[in-house]
């Protein structure tokens with residue numbers, strides 16, 4: 090597949106404090122806002138980022154603290170690509186983890202719907218994980234083109 094021209098990108102690294110879930114979501118929204126997304130597209134992206142970052146914080150690092158890495162790219166044809174990575178415990182069985190309602194943490198009122206939300210809100214999602222090494226979630230979404238209003 091032909092590589093699309095990148096028109097902007099950013100890299101962020103923050104500790105896995107729960108307060109940083111909101112920070113990551115706001116950064117993702119600010120990055121995408123430059124490309125004039127619709128309100129719904131922005132809400133979907135913020136939700137997806139929240140789910141992936143929360144997973145890194147609560148599952149990847151559990152009661153420890155480690156770094157969460159977020160990179161974002163926007164291409165000329167308005168495809169936003171977001172990668173969220175941790176160096177936490179990793180996932181033993183990714184296929185199982187992707188199933189709706191599957192959670193390893195039911196005691197803390199987790200519903201096992203995070204990955205399902207990401208899959209539904211974004212155009213694509215890929216999860217790469219190595220037990221003991223960490224997890225990477227890569228998601229993309231194409232923004233619709235809105236004609237500029239003059240005046």
Ligand SMILES: Nc1ncnc2c1ncn2[C@@H]1O[C@H](COP(=O)(O)OP(=O)(O)OP(=O)(O)O)[C@@H](O)[C@H]1O
Nearest residue numbers: 144145148149186192193199200201202203204224
């Ligand atoms: N970054 C991660 N590191 C380690 N395990 C993960 C990570 N992300 C997800 N998982 C595993 O995949 C399972 C499913 O994740 P998912 O986000 O779908 O549900 P959940 O986090 O358990 O619940 P919810 O997101 O609805 O609160 C988790 O319960 C956890 O076992």
Ligand SMILES: [Mg+2]
Nearest residue numbers: 140144203204
């Ligand atoms: Mg989750």
